[in-house]
Amino acid sequence: MKRIFIASAIILLATGIQAQTISAGKKFLVIASVKTNTSVSQMGAEMEIPATGTVTTDFEVKSVAGKTVTFAATLKRITGSVTMMGNEQTFDSSDSATAANPQLADALKEINKPQEIIAEAGKISLPQDASGTPRSEDVAHYLMIPVNAASVKEGYAWSDSSSTAEGSRSLNNYTVTKVSKDEVVITVISNNKTITTRQQMGMEMKVNMQGASTSIFTYDAASGILKTVATSFSTSGNNEVMGNEIPMSTKGTASVTIK
Numbered sequence: 001m002k003r004i005f006i007a008s009a010i011i012l013l014a015t016g017i018q019a020q021t022i023s024a025g026k027k028f029l030v031i032a033s034v035k036t037n038t039s040v041s042q043m044g045a046e047m048e049i050p051a052t053g054t055v056t057t058d059f060e061v062k063s064v065a066g067k068t069v070t071f072a073a074t075l076k077r078i079t080g081s082v083t084m085m086g087n088e089q090t091f092d093s094s095d096s097a098t099a100a101n102p103q104l105a106d107a108l109k110e111i112n113k114p115q116e117i118i119a120e121a122g123k124i125s126l127p128q129d130a131s132g133t134p135r136s137e138d139v140a141h142y143l144m145i146p147v148n149a150a151s152v153k154e155g156y157a158w159s160d161s162s163s164t165a166e167g168s169r170s171l172n173n174y175t176v177t178k179v180s181k182d183e184v185v186i187t188v189i190s191n192n193k194t195i196t197t198r199q200q201m202g203m204e205m206k207v208n209m210q211g212a213s214t215s216i217f218t219y220d221a222a223s224g225i226l227k228t229v230a231t232s233f234s235t236s237g238n239n240e241v242m243g244n245e246i247p248m249s250t251k252g253t254a255s256v257t258i259k
Helices: 102-108 136-140
Strands: 004-007 027-042 045-065 068-084 087-092 115-120 157-163 169-179 183-200 203-220 226-241 244-258
Touching: 027 136, 045 136, 068 136, 115 136, 183 226
Parallel strands: none
Antiparallel strands: 004 157, 027 045, 027 244, 045 068, 068 087, 068 115, 157 169, 169 183, 183 203, 203 226, 226 244
């Protein structure tokens, strides 16, 4: 998804220092997980829907040109579960039963197909909606540390915002909360409004949600490469399907681990 990125602060970096920590041929294994509990109000009844999901992706650096880094991201496996009205359904892309599930067709068609992603070293860009499993495109845009690990101080802060033509917008406030010889930790507090239209089970769904999240990004101080992300989030609003508004709210946690 194209994002209009409006920077409200300029991060001063030593020229090329972070780009030097990543080179063509370097490979990463990215494991992204999410755990949510969604409350849905429909026809006077409240329904709780707990769900989990884990996505495993291979990353390879294809080229580095200045601060521009080109990745090949290959989705390898999707697993998870969802429980509705006491019935739990599990899925695993490596299982033949999951492969035949039409509801997962769009996601499964990307398995083992490399996707080219271009990112900029020394710059961080976050997704507007943090309530789902982080995508490969999302991870690529915060995989590399956005500050100079050799000189940054605890307490350094900046912010940015983004928006879309549909009306979605987000505001992110970043603070460096830990600096050591081994790690740099950046805490991000985000406020988001998501207005978009999605396809779900062959139907058009209009989404109008507001939410907030707190994310803790831990980077390796020597290489400048992400180690982990831990996020907690909550959203609330309405989804409209076939003219019916469905109030809903979601709380959950998400994580990213780089190996």
